[in-house]
Amino acid sequence: MSIAQSMLAEFEIQAPITRKFLGRLPEDKLAWQPHPKSMTAGQLALHLAGVPGGVIRAAQNDSMQAAGFQFPQPTSLAAVLAAFDESIALVxxxxxxxDDRAMHATWRLISGEEELLAIPRQEFLRDILFSHWYQHRGQFGVYLRLLDIPVPATWGPSADEPPVFPQRTTA
Structure with a gap:
């Protein structure tokens, strides 16, 4: 199995779990934020929705200019879910x-003329497409908890529901 196939297999398990998290946010809580320094629930949801597509787009090139991150406020949950569906389709x-050669090739993050990061593309994808995504999903789970909304299970149970173990085929 190639590196990309392995990552896609993990992604296909995690995408529906993330969609379940996003789908739990009530429309009237998009502007809610737990602290003035925090993103609103809608901003975090839209970021969570867009991370996979943005990262896979960035990985198509050998480098990327670091840009200031903006966190727009969505106007509806439907907009968040549409962004998520588009992002998933891109991945x-x-x-x-x-291919594995591309995955082993160096990917760079650049700010002006300065190289901020130089790592294998597979490491960039692992760190940002997955770890960064999971970190924000956990953060979003805290938002749901603070709003007294049931938190979905992920790899194990949440306080609100048991885990769903995906059926995997063995070859």
Whole structure:
């Protein structure tokens, strides 16, 4: 199994779990924020929705200029879910063609003329497409808890529901 196929297999398990988190946010809580320094629930939801697509787009090139991150406020939950669906479709389209050679190639983050980061593309994808995404999903779970909304299970149970173990086929 190629590196990309392995990552896509993990992604296909995690995407529906993330969608379940996003789908729990009530429309009237998009502007809610737990602290003045925190993103609103809607901003965090939209960021969570867009991370996969943004990261896989960035991974298509050998480098990327660091940009200031903006966290727009969505106007509806439907907009968040549409952004999520588009983001997921991009990963399904753009990840599989990355062969192992491309995955081992160095990917760079640059600010002006300064190189901030130089790592294998697979490490960039692992750190940002997955770890960063999971970290924000956990953060979003805290938002749900503070809003007294049931938190979905992920790898194990939450205080609100048991885990759903995906059925995997063995070859």
């Amino acid at each position: 399904r389209e753009l990840l599989p063609p990355l």
